[in-house]
Amino acid sequence: MSTEIIVVTGAYGRQRVAAAGGQQALLPVIEQSGASGVEIRRELFSAPELSQLPALSAAIKQHGLTAYYSVPEPLFTTAGTINPNLPVFFAEAGTLNARLLKFSAGYPAGNLPAEQLAEQLAASPVPVTVENDQTDGGTLAAMREFFSRFGRVQAIAGMTFDTGNWYWTGESPHQACRELSACVSYIHLKAVRKDKHGFRAVPPDPDDEHWQTLLTALPANVPRGIEFPLTGDDLVAVTRQYVDLFRRA
Known part of the structure; x- marks a missing residue:
């Protein structure tokens, strides 16, 4: 089975x-590139577009793509x-029929019991993933603590591992791979x-071995998202150039 x-869209x-x-x-572009799916970004919606999610969901299906949904919250x-x-x-x-719903962890959860988070996330029709973002909530220590405390919550489908965001937090992506690889789902x-x-x-x-080395240290069977400028x-x-490159890697 080929890599997804x-x-x-960002x-x-x-x-x-x-x-x-x-x-x-942009769905026709993504379909014609040979990609498996599209990550829809909530921050790119206008107010009218947010009211037209059923039409967007139907269009994603029509183009043969899988939907991922990213919420900047x-x-x-x-x-x-x-x-x-x-x-x-x-x-x-749920309206988008998304496969994953992505958040950042945000701020420390204090003494919040894992059972309370599990109860809240159980209402989601979509598995939830948490990304290492470019803030203090996305540091290696914060990610380590989050998955240590909440990684067994059933609705949490693992971590979205962003290979570049570690530079904003001043940390080594290679070290993050070593410590968090088992949690990575995207x-x-x-x-x-x-x-x-x-x-x-x-x-x-x-030809840069850096990103290839990172990929070899992460699960090979999880989807790979293109999140850098496509111009x-x-x-x-x-x-298509990068879809083919990352599918072969």
């Missing part, structure tokens, strides 16, 4: 997504309580470059 490659850039008419307009608030908006996001993910692939403005995501060089006049060709 997922294209994150890889095309907020302006290009908006100019195209929204995330649904933490599971835990600054007070260490469970995000009160989770039911809204569960309903949206991989976000990106290379990172530092310039005078700080770190930024860039396309991986096909050019021929978006199908550009996207």
